[in-house]
Amino acid sequence: MAKPVLVVGGGPAGLAAAHSLASIGRQCILVEKEDQLGGAPILSGYAKLVPTGEWAKDAIGGMVDRVTGNDNITVHTGCQVTSFEGEAGSFKVEIPGAGSVEVDSAILCTGFSHFDSMNKPEWGFGTFPDVVTTTQVEQMISSGAGVRCPSDGRKPKRVAILLCVGSRDRQIGREWCSKICCTVSANMAMEIREELPDCHVYIYYMDIRTFGLYETKYYWKSQEEFKVKYIKARIAEVTSDGERLIVKGEDTLVKRPITIPFDMVVHAIGMDPNVDNARIASLFGVQLEQHGYIAEGSRYSAACQTSRPGVFVAGSATGPETIDDSISQGKAAALAAIEPLSSAA
Amino acid sequence: MAKPVLVVGGGPAGLAAAHSLASIGRQCILVEKEDQLGGAPILSGYAKLVPTGEWAKDAIGGMVDRVTGNDNITVHTGCQVTSFEGEAGSFKVEIPGAGSVEVDSAILCTGFSHFDSMNKPEWGFGTFPDVVTTTQVEQMISSGAGVRCPSDGRKPKRVAILLCVGSRDRQIGREWCSKICCTVSANMAMEIREELPDCHVYIYYMDIRTFGLYETKYYWKSQEEFKVKYIKARIAEVTSDGERLIVKGEDTLVKRPITIPFDMVVHAIGMDPNVDNARIASLFGVQLEQHGYIAEGSRYSAACQTSRPGVFVAGSATGPETIDDSISQGKAAALAAIEPLSSAA
Numbered sequence: 126m127a128k129p130v131l132v133v134g135g136g137p138a139g140l141a142a143a144h145s146l147a148s149i150g151r152q153c154i155l156v157e158k159e160d161q162l163g164g165a166p167i168l169s170g171y172a173k174l175v176p177t178g179e180w181a182k183d184a185i186g187g188m189v190d191r192v193t194g195n196d197n198i199t200v201h202t203g204c205q206v207t208s209f210e211g212e213a214g215s216f217k218v219e220i221p222g223a224g225s226v227e228v229d230s231a232i233l234c235t236g237f238s239h240f241d242s243m244n245k246p247e248w249g250f251g252t253f254p255d256v257v258t259t260t261q262v263e264q265m266i267s268s269g270a271g272v273r274c275p276s277d278g279r280k281p282k283r284v285a286i287l288l289c290v291g292s293r294d295r296q297i298g299r300e301w302c303s304k305i306c307c308t309v310s311a312n313m314a315m316e317i318r319e320e321l322p323d324c325h326v327y328i329y330y331m332d333i334r335t336f337g338l339y340e341t342k343y344y345w346k347s348q349e350e351f352k353v354k355y356i357k358a359r360i361a362e363v364t365s366d367g368e369r370l371i372v373k374g375e376d377t378l379v380k381r382p383i384t385i386p387f388d389m390v391v392h393a394i395g396m397d398p399n400v401d402n403a404r405i406a407s408l409f410g411v412q413l414e415q416h417g418y419i420a421e422g423s424r425y426s427a428a429c430q431t432s433r434p435g436v437f438v439a440g441s442a443t444g445p446e447t448i449d450d451s452i453s454q455g456k457a458a459a460l461a462a463i464e465p466l467s468s469a470a
Numbered sequence: 471m472a473k474p475v476l477v478v479g480g481g482p483a484g485l486a487a488a489h490s491l492a493s494i495g496r497q498c499i500l501v502e503k504e505d506q507l508g509g510a511p512i513l514s515g516y517a518k519l520v521p522t523g524e525w526a527k528d529a530i531g532g533m534v535d536r537v538t539g540n541d542n543i544t545v546h547t548g549c550q551v552t553s554f555e556g557e558a559g560s561f562k563v564e565i566p567g568a569g570s571v572e573v574d575s576a577i578l579c580t581g582f583s584h585f586d587s588m589n590k591p592e593w594g595f596g597t598f599p600d601v602v603t604t605t606q607v608e609q610m611i612s613s614g615a616g617v618r619c620p621s622d623g624r625k626p627k628r629v630a631i632l633l634c635v636g637s638r639d640r641q642i643g644r645e646w647c648s649k650i651c652c653t654v655s656a657n658m659a660m661e662i663r664e665e666l667p668d669c670h671v672y673i674y675y676m677d678i679r680t681f682g683l684y685e686t687k688y689y690w691k692s693q694e695e696f697k698v699k700y701i702k703a704r705i706a707e708v709t710s711d712g713e714r715l716i717v718k719g720e721d722t723l724v725k726r727p728i729t730i731p732f733d734m735v736v737h738a739i740g741m742d743p744n745v746d747n748a749r750i751a752s753l754f755g756v757q758l759e760q761h762g763y764i765a766e767g768s769r770y771s772a773a774c775q776t777s778r779p780g781v782f783v784a785g786s787a788t789g790p791e792t793i794d795d796s797i798s799q800g801k802a803a804a805l806a807a808i809e810p811l812s813s814a815a
Contacts, residue, residue, distance in 0.1 A: 141802075148810060184771075334681050339647070452769045
């Protein structure tokens, strides 16, 4: 009987990989460092997902249920692999509590870390309680509490969403684009407008990157049906006049300074490489690319390969990624992991 | 023995799907309407691909070779499925020349059609010989002929690449974004500068959408290492002063009309739904989404599914897509196609 496949990380990519392998009769071992499966959408309490509009707890929760109830999948939560040795076809893995197991191959679905807005202090997070992150707003919506100003619980009348917080920002060492924040923010703006029809929502942007079919579904729709306003601006700082938050910057379309008051300011936080990536790279013997994500080989010759034969990678471990593409990549990596090595020429 | 899987379309997604299935011992039938496999990258003569920089003829050519030499894959080129009936697990397919075959499931990898620039006449294509498309420039580079003005064969000293030709343009019924043109154009601009170091290259854009890690590798690099210039503009028309092409528009950052002469103007053409999609949808009994691409179900519950059980879809058949993601989706669809139906709950 074939040895099991090790899947590291229980977010969308890992859940997809494990479920697919199990569905065609392959044994998997799924290891998740947190106490709960689901990855960022579950652990961070996301609300409605792009692009289907399903609630994260249903959509990703359903993926979790398929995996936990599966005879072909052994799930270890709250633990991390401590040793990984050997070669493709016969790796030896140490899993605390489960001892030493032999696996055929491994798929790293170790995801990303949310950017910590404390690293962008001039934009007010940590100083003003009503400056929050997209993750916090997701939680306000998904919990049913609704979008409220943390300082006093009032319904905001004016909300600004600031894009590219921790993305496209060399000053703080984050040159990459986080790919999905534009679309997620447009979606969130519509959700805020739906809950609070009297609330004005502004999105501050550099470039709007609602790529592909998201253009219609999020960019156009948010403007036309939901009257969300987009301002192309370079933001200087977020301050307060004692009563309201003040976003100061330059409107780059009219080249004029703009100073607008808001009740709530939302940081659309980017996707950093997983803070554990140095340890993960060392443990599994794989290389990182220049920004610190797990390096991926050419997808033409052999999809989802890391620098180490038999170790594959999928999802946002390789760079900012959408949930949908993470799922595709998880399944692609699952198939790559069980293809004979000779076919990956 | 399991029935074969039908793969329709021999571009990156279809090649990936067929090869993956064959690698794990499943029989496939690959049907391609053109006389040659490879899809747009081969048939349209693409040059160096995003993101690896490999030549299309090597990268995608390698994928073709793996498929044509594979005992588990029966390839039919220059033909189209004429009938598709039955249910998941037992579809009956008519393939001219091969007769009637029974398949377990089908994967539609039927791709896109390049936008025809004749539908944007005010931008000079069809009127001025030195107004060309990105596809034509790809061919100039991949053929080894080099980037030359078609009118007289001279090396251009000034080239403008116009983004969003056939994308984000409601006037001509194309509201979507074609996702990869920004990155492909930045890559092309660098290739032109590499071949012709004296040539100035300008990119006219609405928003630069070099998402994710493409930001560093294409947007920053093209500006800093290759001195490519980006102009945010609304283009009115492309005319000629008898000697050179004139691009007229409004610089939307300074709100001023700009009129700049060029030797060559390149249309970064978008990705239309496959012109055959109405026929494909009818033949395979699947639904199209509002723009005319093949509609895809929720990826959380069951990746790569069309509206018809047992019929899957991958790559740019579902909307504008990168080659890399088309390959992932091809593999994901391959796995989805062989998962038992009950697992897709």
